[in-house]
Amino acid sequence: MSSHDPSLVYTGIIIEEDSLTLGELCKACCVHADWVLGLVEEGILEPHGTEIRLWRFSGSNLVRVRSALRLQRDLGVNLSGIGLILDLVEELENLRIQLKMTGHIREDQPKP
Template sequence: MNHDDDILQADVFDDERRLSLDELSQLCGAQTTLIIELVEEGVLEPADVRASHWVFSGSCVRRVRTAARLQRDLDVNMPGIALAIELLEELESLRRRVR
């Protein structure tokens, strides 16, 4: 077995990073239609809604990746995705507080 196959890749994005709709789609391996639905459902909010095109903060990457996995792997509908992401983030927040 080649140890190069064992290397994990991680991308870290913070709120300072700005991404276009297409960039966010490519980084997450998600269709732009999914991202648009996430905005319409209130799961994502563009960083600058006044711009002629949407701009997203880097923190949206994690939400889109999670939504894409929920939709692809579990066939969860959009309201279910919104609820699951909210609950996952609340759980993460509670775990941080306990530590």
């Protein structure tokens, strides 16, 4: 087992500099490549590279796939809905960061 084996990452910090191939991403998330291709077609994931065999996925893509999988599995959300939900969650997190930076929200303040 190498320390770069993505299947060993269950929780923890995602290192953005690491990149995963399509196969590694699928293995890490226990999904089929066709499902990941659907996420790419919907614009949910944006791999780096021009050809499928050259695609590389970032750590944030790994997080998005796992979130998408939970939305579909647990709530029955379709791919279009998954894209919308993930974009809104990301926007909400960015707004929270901006509010913290401007001092309008404290770190210890509970999330609504």
